[in-house]
Amino acid sequence: MPGKCKYIFVTGGVTSSLGKGIISASLGKLLQSRGYSVTIQKFDPYINVDPGTLNPYEHGECYVTDDGAETDLDLGHYERFISTPTSQANNVTTGRIYQNVIQKERRGDYLGKTVQVVPHITNEIKKGFKTLGDSGKYDFVITEIGGTIGDIESQPYVEAMRQFRWELGEARSLGIHLTLVPYLKTTGELKTKPTQHSVKELLSLGVQPDILVCRTEYHLNDDVKRKIALFCNVKLDAVIESIDADTIYDVPLLMQDQKLDEVVLKYLNLPVGESPKLKTWREFLQHVKHPTSEIEIALVGKYIELKDSYKSILEAFNHGGASNSCKVNIRWIDAEAVTAETAPELFKGINGILVAPGFGERGIDGKISAIQYVRENNIPFLGICLGMQCAVIEYGRNVLNLPNCDSTEFSPLATNKVIDLMEDQKNVSNLGGTMRLGSYECHLKEDSIVLRAYNNKQINERHRHRFEFNSDYLEAYEKAGMIATGFNPDSGLVEIVELPSHPWFVGVQFHPEYKSTVANPHPLFIEFVKAVMQHSKN
């Protein structure tokens, strides 16, 4: 129904980190399993044009889409839940909105008018709200507004949403507001006041929410729900409890139990029909909750204090683990703590090591020591992006005995730059959005671990890096036992390295973790987990 798509807005109140992304993704999943086509987008109120230039400690991992957009990690949840690829249009920031408006102003598009937040910024936001809807591909566009209601910086979004919904008219849109119902231990009560205040805040901006999703540690009884409904001016069945869950993958089922999808459909005058069974999802959950085995994998990285920095990797392990009916426990290893001396203790009892992506020199020596340890002790290894580059440096130093062997990133004057800047990166001066980004084709070699894993000679994977394996060294590496098993068919760039003499040693220049979903767990994670399970039996 082109042009007739419905718009659902998700806002958050009381506090940040209530899980708007997971609620949006869960609702998307529920609507999708009823046969609707759904896309989910996020509008972020910060001024960075995209999160590509942000340190992971700020907002967690930067998620990369097929079309090379560097985006908020919530887009990863959207893809993992609904398996529909997202794109640049699915993530818009205040920085991007202003950039567009200022460009238009410089071009003279505003014909001498004073350029203002209302209407120019709000109009640009509204344009963003409907870009995906206008494509005619979707029945529903779910829009998550980042930040918390009451923040100064999210106000233009709320105003744009108010106008947009008014312009759409009846039954074309609805607003879900996520709030917190805290439990006061001393009095043993669930408190509704923060929710009331948050809704009041929204009302002061001209917006009446239609559905309230209330995060809570304890079940909301009918009295609490009635009180929230009465004071917040919503229907009783539109007060949805969102109780703390064991795993984020419980949330679609919890929302289905609470009839969130039914309330949404009713509100939008759509037929409700039978509830979808969510069979595959339930099977996946069954494996997550009742695994038949357990392994521990060490994740070596330098942003380990904030687990969100490695969100997609952790979720890919959940998917790959579930495929093997195996629980994957992560041992977090600070790259800077690893040396030849500390490695045996740090990795004691470990049957697999993943060396994480990253930027800059800090932690590189530790990553290289970790790789030497796995290589020499035949422990299954997966190196992603910087992890792959470190594997190449380690092999160059310790097996090929190349003096002063390094990556141009850390040592621009090294004699043997086995990882080097790509030609088209040499004149790049701006850091934002200028890496090799997005999906590229890769051809796999016969008789390789990766071909066995993917069972397909031609794959597409997402990239986010500036540096590459320096092909001048390929022959020497292959002679010495490290072989390239994946190539970019256009540029000839090496995308994958393996050690055939080792039980399972794979370094990939791309990021497989971005493409793992509940419905399609990533083959490399499935096979890596399998190799680790095998190793743990030895």
Ligand code: GLN
């Ligand atoms: N810093 C490396 C590069 O830019 C690796 C990037 C990454 O791990 N994503 O090539």
